[in-house]
Amino acid sequence: MASKQSNHLAEVLGAAQDRLRNPDLELPTVRDICEAVAALAKEPEGVTYAEVDAGGVPALWCIPEGSDVDSVLLHCHAGGTVVFSMNSDRKAAGHLAKAAGIRALVLDFRRSPENKFPAQQDDVETAYRWLLAQGYRPEKIASGGHSVGGNLAVSLAIRLRDQSIALPAAILLSLRVKGRLHNQQQKRCRHGSN
Numbered sequence: 001m002a003s004k005q006s007n008h009l010a011e012v013l014g015a016a017q018d019r020l021r022n023p024d025l026e027l028p029t030v031r032d033i034c035e036a037v038a039a040l041a042k043e044p045e046g047v048t049y050a051e052v053d054a055g056g057v058p059a060l061w062c063i064p065e066g067s068d069v070d071s072v073l074l075h076c077h078a079g080g081t082v083v084f085s086m087n088s089d090r091k092a093a094g095h096l097a098k099a100a101g102i103r104a105l106v107l108d109f110r111r112s113p114e115n116k117f118p119a120q121q122d123d124v125e126t127a128y129r130w131l132l133a134q135g136y137r138p139e140k141i142a143s144g145g146h147s148v149g150g151n152l153a154v155s156l157a158i159r160l161r162d163q164s165i166a167l168p169a170a171i172l173l174s175l176r177v178k179g180r181l182h183n184q185q186q187k188r189c190r191h192g193s194n
Contacts, residue, residue, distance in 0.1 A: 012040060027113075031083050038088035047094040055130030057123045058108040060086045064098040071102040072136055073172065074128060076145030076152040081112040081120050089149070096144075096172070105131065109152070124152045125159055128168070144172030 002010075016033045019025070046065040051058070062075075073096060077089035086108035097104035109123035124143070131141055143153040150173035160167050 009040060012036065027082070031085075034079065034083045035085065035088050038084065038091075041091040042095075043091055044094040044098050047098055049090060049094070052105075054105065054107065054127040055133070057127045057130070058086065059127060060090055060106045060108070062090065062094040062097045062104040062106060064094070064101065064103070066101070067097065068102050070136070071100075071140040072131060072142075073097055073100065073102055073104040074124070074131065074141060074143045074153075074156075074168065075104045075106045076109065076124055076143070076149030077106065078145065078147035078149050079111075080148050081109070081117070083111075085111070089145075092146075102142075120148075120152060121155050121159065124156045128156055128160070132166075138166035139169045141168040142170040142172050143168045144170075144174070146174035150174065 016037055019029065019033055044062075044064070048063045048065075050061040050063065052061055053059070073093070075089060075093040075096070077084045077086060079085070079088070086106040089106050093104040093106045105127065107123060107127050110119040112120075128141070128143070132138070143156050144150070145153045153171050153173065157167050157171060
């Protein structure tokens with residue numbers, strides 16, 4: 001017999017799949033579906049959250065109990081710059097921060113199509129500069145993310161190098177996870193809808 005959690009997961013994913021079958025889905029609905037699926041992730045224990053303005057970029061601190069206050073992971077969310085947000089990556093970043101014993105700053109960079117490229121890169125660089133202005137040393141900063149967030153983390157290092165600004169000590173990249181919801185959205189994009 002399936003657990004209550006397994007049944008709930010199946011129910012939410014089934015509802016998301018049903019909603020994604022609608023060829024007339026608007027972007028806000030797709031974003032809502034993605035946020036609902038991301039909300040299913042397990043909450044990291046012993047992690048608190050605090051919203052902050054990182055030099056004009058909305059962001060969220062993930063603060064594990066007993067974490068090193070001098071080290072930070074600058075985390076960029078996934079979603080192709082279109083669908084996810086700092087809230088959808090909050091739990092994943094909280095787990096990473098807890099495992100590393102550091103804080104994570106999850107950015108809510110401007111999303112497409114409302115904001116054209118390179119707005120997202122600009123926001124990541126702005127947040128990095130904000131961390132420096134807050135007293136964080138480059139050798140105590142890691143930039144990271146998954147999917148497009150990983151791309152933004154690498155882009156940050158290239159931009160900083162080109163400006164002769166001290167680079168983060170590390171870049172943490174994680175692989176994009178593909179599943180049924182992603183595949184359905186990809187099909188929809190290839191056929192010219194949303």
